[in-house]
Amino acid sequence: MVHEWSLAEAVLEAVKKVAIDSGISKINRLIIGLGELQNIDIELFKESIEILKGEYSSEIQIDEIEFEDEEAVFKCRRCGEVWRLRDVELGEDEREAIHFIPELLHAFVKCPRCNSVDYEILSGRGVVIKRIEGVK
Amino acid sequence: MIDPRTSVIYKRLKEIKKIFIIASSKGGVGKTLISILLSMGFRDLGFKTGLLDIDFTNPSCHILFNIDPSIKPTEEKGLIPPTVNGVRFMTISYFIGESGVALRGQDVDNIFREILAITRWNDTEYLIIDTPPGLGDELLDLATLIPWGEVILVTLPNRLSLTSIKRMIGIFKDQIKLIGVIENMWRQERGIRDIIINMDLKYLGYIPYVDRLDDLIEKFGLEGVYKKFFSEYLSGIISSIL
Ligand SMILES: Nc1ncnc2c1ncn2[C@@H]1O[C@H](COP(=O)(O)OP(=O)(O)OP(=O)(O)O)[C@@H](O)[C@H]1O
Ligand SMILES: [Mg+2]
Ligand SMILES: [Zn+2]
Numbered sequence: 149m150v151h152e153w154s155l156a157e158a159v160l161e162a163v164k165k166v167a168i169d170s171g172i173s174k175i176n177r178l179i180i181g182l183g184e185l186q187n188i189d190i191e192l193f194k195e196s197i198e199i200l201k202g203e204y205s206s207e208i209q210i211d212e213i214e215f216e217d218e219e220a221v222f223k224c225r226r227c228g229e230v231w232r233l234r235d236v237e238l239g240e241d242e243r244e245a246i247h248f249i250p251e252l253l254h255a256f257v258k259c260p261r262c263n264s265v266d267y268e269i270l271s272g273r274g275v276v277i278k279r280i281e282g283v284k
Numbered sequence: 285m286i287d288p289r290t291s292v293i294y295k296r297l298k299e300i301k302k303i304f305i306i307a308s309s310k311g312g313v314g315k316t317l318i319s320i321l322l323s324m325g326f327r328d329l330g331f332k333t334g335l336l337d338i339d340f341t342n343p344s345c346h347i348l349f350n351i352d353p354s355i356k357p358t359e360e361k362g363l364i365p366p367t368v369n370g371v372r373f374m375t376i377s378y379f380i381g382e383s384g385v386a387l388r389g390q391d392v393d394n395i396f397r398e399i400l401a402i403t404r405w406n407d408t409e410y411l412i413i414d415t416p417p418g419l420g421d422e423l424l425d426l427a428t429l430i431p432w433g434e435v436i437l438v439t440l441p442n443r444l445s446l447t448s449i450k451r452m453i454g455i456f457k458d459q460i461k462l463i464g465v466i467e468n469m470w471r472q473e474r475g476i477r478d479i480i481i482n483m484d485l486k487y488l489g490y491i492p493y494v495d496r497l498d499d500l501i502e503k504f505g506l507e508g509v510y511k512k513f514f515s516e517y518l519s520g521i522i523s524s525i526l
Contacts, residue, residue: 154362154402158292165291181285245379248363248402251395252376255385265386273394277286 149196151248152188155275156196160204162277167208172282175210179279184220184233185250186274187243193275220272226264233272235260250274289401293429296362296400300334303411303433304525305426305460310448311417313438314468316344318491319414324510325518326410327370334365334408337375339416340395341387346377348506353381362404369506374403389421396425419455427459434463434525436488441467441476450483463525469493489521 159180167173180197182188194215201210220233238246242256250273259267297303306319319335326333337345349368356378357363365374376385376395387395405411413433415422426433437452439445449465456462464486467475471493480487494500494513501509 149361151359151362151402154292154404155288157295157361158288158401161291161295162286162288166286248379249376249395249398251387251391251398252379252385254387254391255380255383266388268388268390274398275288277288280286 150189150192152193153196153200155188156193156200159197159275159277160200160208163210163280164204164208166280167282170282173208175208175280175282177212177214177279177281178210178277179214179216181216181218181276181278183218183250183272183274183276185246185253185269185272187247188275190215216278218272218276221270222259223268223270224259224262224264225266225268227259227262229259229261230270231260287397289397290429293397293400296403296405297411297430299407300405300411301409302525303413303430305413305415305423305430305433305435306438307415307423307435307452308417308438308445308448309419309452310439310445313417313440313445314491315417315438316348316414317497318436318438318466318468319412320345320348320506321491321510321514321518322522323371323373323412324369324507325515325522326412328515329522331409332372332407333370334372334374334405334411336399336403336411336413337373337377338396338399338413338422340376340392340422341385342416343375343377345373345414346375348501349373350506351377357403360404362402364404364406372405372408374399392421393425396422397429400429419452423456423460427456431461433461435460436463436525437465437485438468439465439476439480440469441471446476446479453483453485464488466491466521486524488524489517491517 223230236257245252258265306315323333323335337343355366365372439449465480466488467490470490477487
């Protein structure tokens with residue numbers, strides 16, 4: 149199993165904690181955001197989530213899971229330029245590094261306008277839990 | 285929005301018997317050398333030992349280990365750190381080689397969380413964490429994410445380094461679990477043992493000064509230098525922190 153598994157496990161662990169903290173045992177809808185920068189394999193991630201959902205089923209039940217893609221957007225702290233992933237070029241090894249640790253983009257990419265390495269990842273970084281809709 | 289990594293980090297680390305964080309507010313006092321020596325010392329006692337380099341802007345453990353650049357972590361439900369010199373070793377250098385990376389606090393925090401969330405230490409018994417100098421984001425993150433981690437301060441036997449240790453204790457004493465101090469580059473009979481004890485800190489032991497250490501490591505290799513100059517000093521230190 150690939151590294152997507154560990155992120156899926158992170159999601160379920162976090163959902164379990166929220167559920168325990170708020171006294172919920174059944175969740176109607178879970179909305180997961182998938183940041184473009186991390187470029188995870190959505191099929192493998194979904195598959196991992198499905199298997200893990202079974203493993204966690206005694207603690208938490210999740211009816212419906214939705215995935216939302218989020219575009220990666222960057223903003224330069226020096227010149228203010230807002231840019232996207234398609235505005236820069238990345239090699240194969242660089243893509244893999246960023247796949248494991250998105251912030252490593254800073255080692256490979258500079259602001260396309262002013263060449264600064266001081267930029268912010270505004271959105272679309274990685275896996276996030278956007279919403280949990282549950283019942284008591 | 286919920287960060288899914290925070291909860292899983294505990295799950296990834298909870299089976300490890302003890303996590304030691306090697307820190308100093310001053311740079312160049314030997315944190316990296318001592319992290320490496322400690323990991324080899326634990327290894328020699330037969331423990332499954334891990335080493336994590338969280339000096340993201342200036343990683344250097346891999347240089348001392350003289351790692352073959354083709355070595356990479358194994359992808360297995362996360363990342364399994366390669367075993368180097370008998371130690372399970374994790375660093376971002378596997379991914380960025382020797383290129384530098386300029387980071388803001390938010391990025392440091394994210395890299396740290398990501399590494400902790402995806403690294404599988406499996407049956408590792410002791411984990412040693414090499415930190416960058418200073419009172420920066422890495423230490424604050426450690427206090428937040430691994431509050432049970434045991435911090436070992438490294439100091440040189442001089443006033444500047446001791447002053448820096450005092451400052452650090454002032455800030456962190458009720459934030460982290462400070463277990464003691466290692467004196468590095470010890471040269472004479474009367475080191476700083478009494479001063480440390482007077483500061484109400486545990487003196488864990490010392491590592492002697494070895495002239496032209498970097499040259500010796502190049503010539504005889506890390507293992508050779510470790511055996512000849514350092515291993516005898518480590519057993520005392522390790523038995524006091526086990
Ligand atoms: N006991 C020692 N005897 C001789 N030289 C030493 C000793 N300990 C460390 N050094 C040398 O001092 C230098 C700094 O050591 P090291 O990189 O371990 O310090 P550090 O605290 O990790 O530095 P930084 O704060 O930059 O991370 C290196 O060149 C190392 O070889
Ligand atoms: Mg260092
Ligand atoms: Zn710019």
